[in-house]
Amino acid sequence: DAGVIQSPRHEVTEMGQEVTLRCKPISGHDYLFWYRQTMMRGLELLIYFNNNVPIDDSGMPEDRFSAKMPNASFSTLKIQPSEPRDSAVYFCASSRLAGPYEQYFGPGTRLTVT
Amino acid sequence: GENVEQHPSTLSVQEGDSAVIKCTYSDSASNYFPWYKQELGKRPQLIIDIRSNVGEKKDQRIAVTLNKTAKHFSLHITETQPEDSAVYFCAATTSGTYKYIFGTGTRLKVLA
Numbered sequence: 001d002a003g004v005i006q007s008p009r010h011e012v013t014e015m016g017q018e019v020t021l022r023c024k025p026i027s028g029h030d031y032l033f034w035y036r037q038t039m040m041r042g043l044e045l046l047i048y049f050n051n052n053v054p055i056d057d058s059g060m061p062e063d064r065f066s067a068k069m070p071n072a073s074f075s076t077l078k079i080q081p082s083e084p085r086d087s088a089v090y091f092c093a094s095s096r097l098a099g100p101y102e103q104y105f106g107p108g109t110r111l112t113v114t
Numbered sequence: 115g116e117n118v119e120q121h122p123s124t125l126s127v128q129e130g131d132s133a134v135i136k137c138t139y140s141d142s143a144s145n146y147f148p149w150y151k152q153e154l155g156k157r158p159q160l161i162i163d164i165r166s167n168v169g170e171k172k173d174q175r176i177a178v179t180l181n182k183t184a185k186h187f188s189l190h191i192t193e194t195q196p197e198d199s200a201v202y203f204c205a206a207t208t209s210g211t212y213k214y215i216f217g218t219g220t221r222l223k224v225l226a
Binding site: 031033042043045048050056091095097101102103105106107108 | 146148156163207212213216
């Protein structure tokens with residue numbers, strides 16, 4: 001298995017632009033999680049899905065952030081419009097309903113908003 | 115709400131010494147406690163985990179202990195090596211939610 005795949009690995013954009021981050025979970029995994037990591041705030045859970053349905057989006061910082069999971073093998077996290085404070089590493093992770101509970105992380109997308 | 119506190123934030127040890135990282139959780143319903151290691155520029159990776167029906171678990175030089183009454187759990191690394199240098203995160207979750215609450219991380223430096 002290729003593991004969790006994220007793209008792009010690096011993204012540099014200007015303030016006000018739309019940014020779309022992509023994730024492909026491990027095949028057969030039921031849960032998908034989006035995290036944001038910064039030095040100041042650590043690892044924050046933004047949103048997670050179960051069988052493509054959003055379960056908890058309480059971590060989404062504001063309306064500029066949105067996430068979708070149109071099918072079991074693809075999810076997107078969109079920021080529109082982007083701001084410099086959105087600069088962070090964004091991780092996607094997946095896990096199985098049947099257990100174990102381990103979450104497998106993707107390599108992350110390093111986002112820089114100038 | 116749910117919270118996981120982790121200490122210390124940084125830890126330096128001499129190669130060969132032991133390292134201990136401690137976490138405290140707030141939700142008494144938490145029943146799964148993973149530890150992740152994150153090397154610089156890399157993704158977090160699971161190194162060991164423990165469930166609430168177990169008090170201790172070992173895997174070679176790494177061990178985790180859980181005290182449910184006090185709601186705290188600890189990571190123990192013995193005979194530390196330079197390659198153990200990384201940031202370590204603890205987490206807690208409750209069955210049915212599958213949602214991790216992460217601690218703030220401990221930066222471990224093993225000095226050769």
